[in-house]
Amino acid sequence: MDTMLEAGATARGQAGLKPERAKVTVKDLKGRVDPDWCPGCGDFGVLAALKQAIAELGLQPHEVMIISGIGCSSNLPGYVNTYGMHTLHGRALAVATGAQLANHDLKIVVTGGDGDGYGIGGNHFLHSMRRNVDLTYVVMNNQVYGLTTGQLSPTSVKGMNTKSTPFGSVENPINPIPLAIAAGATYVARGFTGQQKHLVELIKGGVQHRGFALIDTFSPCVTYNHDNTHEFFKQRTRKLDELGHDPTDFHGAMENARLWGDVIPIGLFWRREDLPALDQLEPVLGEGGPLARRRVGVGPEIARALVEELM
């Protein structure tokens, strides 16, 4: 196990979890229907890793909410027996921000694809990170639009032939890792569905991290991306801890994040624990528990004071 992830686990700990809690297994987390993804889709790996992470963390189904946008990968919440929201295309992070601030007891995992998060949802992505909202964002990055049958995505490599770029793309792709580090995310990792145990640990670390955690995950599309395949990543991905990377080293993280060739690093690029998450900074949440659990109504004394201001 990655030692930094282990440290993160103890930092957050499982204090507060009652000993009599029922043990949740991966089987308990099976959703009401089975995935309708293409056979061989990388997203199966992310689904399995996420359920494994929830089970290993000892979270109960009702304590977790999985929020997605739209796209093949965004169907994921329907395949897990936790609370879930399948929101509009690109809006998962915004919905999740509202939900997290309104009930900060919930463990919120946001899932979606590269088009959903880095394209149409790009603005929310940027601002969720600078705010360091306590969310775990697992992006199933397949570098192509799948559900719309194979067009260019924001992470498609230059030159890629797709239905919308039949002569090859001339644009540069987004590299989400340095973008996230620069924007203020406090846990920035990259996973690969071909490395399941590693991915489980990255997700667990993200869920335990207090703040915004990005886990960009290579989740190859077997139907529309014949360049960045499972085999492509299997040959190139190397774990960062094997490369001797220190996730508290900003410059090292930025340099490793830019590698894209014979070696493509996966693992935890960047983490800082010294920055509070947004909900920890908000005085309104100081006492009284989650907002959603508080009783509504304005007391007579405050009401009088509010009216007196107008007189």
Added chain:
Amino acid sequence: MKRLDLAIGIGGAAGQGIATPGDVLARIFVRRGLHLNAYNAYQSIIRGGHIFLTLRTSDQPVLSHGDKLDVLMPLNQDTMDRHLKLMRAGSAVLFNSDTITPGAVADGVQLCPFSVKLLAPTIRGDLVQNTIALAAVLRLIKVEFEILAEILTLQFKRKGEAAVAENVGVARAGYDYAATHFTALPLSLPDTGKRLAFLEGNQALAMGGAAAGVRFYCAYPMSPSSGVLHWMARHARQLGIMVRQVEDEIGVINMVIGAAHVGCRAMCATSGGGFALMSEALGSAAMMEIPLVCINVQRAGPATGVPTKTEQGDLWQVMGAGQGDYPRIIVAPTTIADCFKLVPQLFNLVDKFQCPGIILSDLLLSEGRSSIDPAELDFSVPIDRGDVVGLNGDSPPVNGGFKRYLITESGISPRALPGTPGHAHVVATDEHDEDGVLISDEFTDPHKRQAIHEKRMRKMEGILPLLAPPEVHGPADARVTLVGWGSTEGVIREAIQQLADAGIAANNLQIKWLVPLHVDAIVSILSKSPKVIIVENNYSGQFARYLRSETGIVADGHIQKYDGEPFMPHHIVEGVRTILAGSTKHHVPVHEIQV
């Protein structure tokens, strides 16, 4: 006793300090229990340009900012030139003769020049003319000097005793000068012994949210809706409300959806442009059956339009916002008191029916200010959260196969708040079955789609009986019925009084609840009316077209204004006269002042 009706206009460039004398006068009036209506005509500019504030007070409720002025305080030449024509006989114009030259005035208008150089030779700064003019106005309307001295003392005590003495001294000089050089107006301000409150519509909307128990408020700044954000932000910590300013209106509405879904009463406000960005998500709230309240404070469109000017141009936008059919409630408050009261009422409805509620305000109502009996701002409102499992952290029995979208006769399915044990489920913007499973991809099913769509839409049938039907205001046997919606109620009702004085019996049907619409009540009223004239602040007659589509009623005449400024009563009176005379069916008043 003759009714008191006093209108004071204060104008100048942005940055000249118009708000302060306006606030001082307003407080003096409402502390005597006098009613007040104020409208500030301004521009999208921080320094310079032209601002004109009209304050109208009376011992009776004031329905609009009126037609004419009794006192004009021009702080620059521009204001003098633009507004002198609004002075009625017996009125007074107070100005600094060092810098401002009066224009030609009508008979009976008193010019009251004063020299700042003479009255305050040692004091520098532009604001001194405001203090002198304000003191002189108070002398003209016979308000005791001590009241002003007390206000100035409070205002300047931060700056030390010398500043207090200096300002009170200047005010005294202005007050005494007015006493010896100008003729007081033939009126006196009674003190009713009751104090009134004074607020703008945006404050009332925000306070209504607080009364409703809003715990999450989110916004992107946009005129003229930002007043709601400002009130919420100022009171957030006192009231335990999460207030956030976020990246854009798409983020706003989606955060509201997230907060509402986990159980907070959540609200947002914007103007037409921001509302356009929210459209898709409003439909998603209806699809996921998440209750929320969204306020659209209309301004003159299309596009960026005229950010600081009023219009009722978004009716069709809010009725058609987002793709597909979905249940929604739309209400247009008609007064500032309504702005406060409708918010908790709408929250109870959207919680019960689990759909978005839209409040359609406009700049006139939201940034206009009015006095109000403080008893009207009653925070002890009934709260009905509807059929919710797990509210306040309750732990109901486990329901493993919880059907979030259970098909019921009313269309309402109990919702369970995330975090509640034993009720895990997924809500989706894709079409879904009773248990939340998608029927948009693998399990597409026309029968299930029809059933669940009908369930959602069926909720609309339950809403209408809970809404008060509109009623006619004014004589039942009137010659003409003026139909308006939302903010125009006050000015239409004042026009009706003026028409009555001129021997024309008119009444008013003001529509507040727009969707769902009380079609039967409206048809029953309007079918008895000899002539129906629709008054609205837009170009295309948006309400007239809506009324026609829902009731088949074709109005006999239209009075429409879309120059950015609100109606003045005489605009409507002239329109009614013209239409009754048969010379036109379509009257567009010309706003006489360039603001």
